[in-house]
Amino acid sequence: MKRYGYLFEQACEFTSLYRAFKKAFRGSGKTKAACRFCFHLEAELLRLREELEDETYRPAPYRYFKVFDPKERTISVAAFRDRVVHHAIVAALEPLFEPMFIYDSYATRKDKGTHKAVQRAQDFLVKNFFYLKLDIEKYFDNIDHKILLRLVASKVKDKKLLRLIGRIVENSDVSRGLEDGKGLPIGNLTSQFFANVYLNALDHFIKDTLRVKHYIRYMDDIVVFSDSRASLKGMRELIAKFLSDKLGLRLKDKATLLNTSLHGLPFLGYRVFPGIIRIRRENLARIRKRLEDKLQQFRKGIISEDKMVMSVRSWFAFMGFANSQGLRQVSFALWADIG
Numbered sequence: 613m614k615r616y617g618y619l620f621e622q623a624c625e626f627t628s629l630y631r632a633f634k635k636a637f638r639g640s641g642k643t644k645a646a647c648r649f650c651f652h653l654e655a656e657l658l659r660l661r662e663e664l665e666d667e668t669y670r671p672a673p674y675r676y677f678k679v680f681d682p683k684e685r686t687i688s689v690a691a692f693r694d695r696v697v698h699h700a701i702v703a704a705l706e707p708l709f710e711p712m713f714i715y716d717s718y719a720t721r722k723d724k725g726t727h728k729a730v731q732r733a734q735d736f737l738v739k740n741f742f743y744l745k746l747d748i749e750k751y752f753d754n755i756d757h758k759i760l761l762r763l764v765a766s767k768v769k770d771k772k773l774l775r776l777i778g779r780i781v782e783n784s785d786v787s788r789g790l791e792d793g794k795g796l797p798i799g800n801l802t803s804q805f806f807a808n809v810y811l812n813a814l815d816h817f818i819k820d821t822l823r824v825k826h827y828i829r830y831m832d833d834i835v836v837f838s839d840s841r842a843s844l845k846g847m848r849e850l851i852a853k854f855l856s857d858k859l860g861l862r863l864k865d866k867a868t869l870l871n872t873s874l875h876g877l878p879f880l881g882y883r884v885f886p887g888i889i890r891i892r893r894e895n896l897a898r899i900r901k902r903l904e905d906k907l908q909q910f911r912k913g914i915i916s917e918d919k920m921v922m923s924v925r926s927w928f929a930f931m932g933f934a935n936s937q938g939l940r941q942v943s944f945a946l947w948a949d950i951g
Contacts, residue, residue, distance in 0.1 A: 615765075620772040623704040624664040629657045632699035636692065645692040660693060667775065669697070671783045674797055688784060688797030698802040701777065705805065708767045713808065714815045719831040720804040726880050729830045730889060736826040737873040738886045740837035744844040745877065746851065747867035751832035752807065753795045756860040757781050760796075760810055781806070807831060810859065817854050822847060830880055844870055 622628060633653065640646035649656050663669035672691040679685050690698065713721065718729035737743065761778055768774055784797040796803040811829065818824045818836065824847070826837035838844050848868065855861040876883040883890045
């Protein structure tokens with residue numbers, strides 16, 4: 613496998629950092645830290661480049677908060693200047709790793725995403741009667757740093773960039789009580805990218821070694837399709853062994869589902885059938901609760917009209933993807949309340 617060098621200079625040059633700043637700023641919510649960085653932009657970028665080049669750069673501790681919808685997760689928020697570095701690193705690495713990824717990996721990739729993953733799953737349900745749905749036990753918390761860095765080094769020979777990546781990977785998890793040398797923080801661009809790199813080995817094992825034709829992955833949501841129930845049962849054991857032996861991961865037993873297309877596939881918030889896509893009932897209930905909460909915040913002046921409209925549009929886009937006249941009636945009623 614070809615390995616690439618001279619990537620550190622590419623990632624850390626001023627123009628690369630400036631492009632990384634623009635991407636980070638767009639997703640920052642215009643926080644005080646982001647606006648302060650923007651106000652002193654040239655000085656901040658020059659200082660950041662100097663720290664990166666002489667290897668004195670150290671990422672700041674993360675800020676953590678918990679979300680409970682639908683299950684408890686700890687979200688990690690990096691300092692804004694660290695997010696600039698994350699964007700610069702991913703911009704340097706993405707052209708190397710993207711050609712290695714299989715077509716049917718859909719999370720956090722250009723021209724992919726949730727809706728295309730669901731549509732692809734529906735196509736596979738048309739062609740296959742059975743499906744095997746798998747989920748990995750606490751995936752982000754159990755990613756092994758040594759294995760991850762070895763996978764990155766299989767394409768990258770630039771030692772300065774590898775050291776920088778190592779510092780970012782190792783910055784996250786002691787304060788969350790995770791095992792030393794394990795875990796990536798949920799919420800980071802680098803975490804999402806490296807999580808795809810980590811499971812790319814599984815993708816190729818399933819596609820190239822097991823010769824599975826119809827397979828799809830969205831981060832750690834994995835679905836294998838077949839017309840043979842027995843073959844899927846055997847495949848589950850082979851996948852579990854590969855994850856354990858090669859990646860130090862294990863499947864979540866309670867999330868394993870072997871079923872038929874007649875019952876629909878629960879996938880990424882939808883229930884997918886060969887001829888129709890529905891929103892899962894629990895997801896619909898959560899969306900209605902969120903919309904009502906946002907509406908109350910808007911009426912009390914806690915959030916602006918622009919923020920309210922942005923939230924509503926994103927949820928309506930999620931609901932509008934499914935086939936449901938009833939959902940559209942709910943949507944119009946809620947939208948009328950806003951007016």
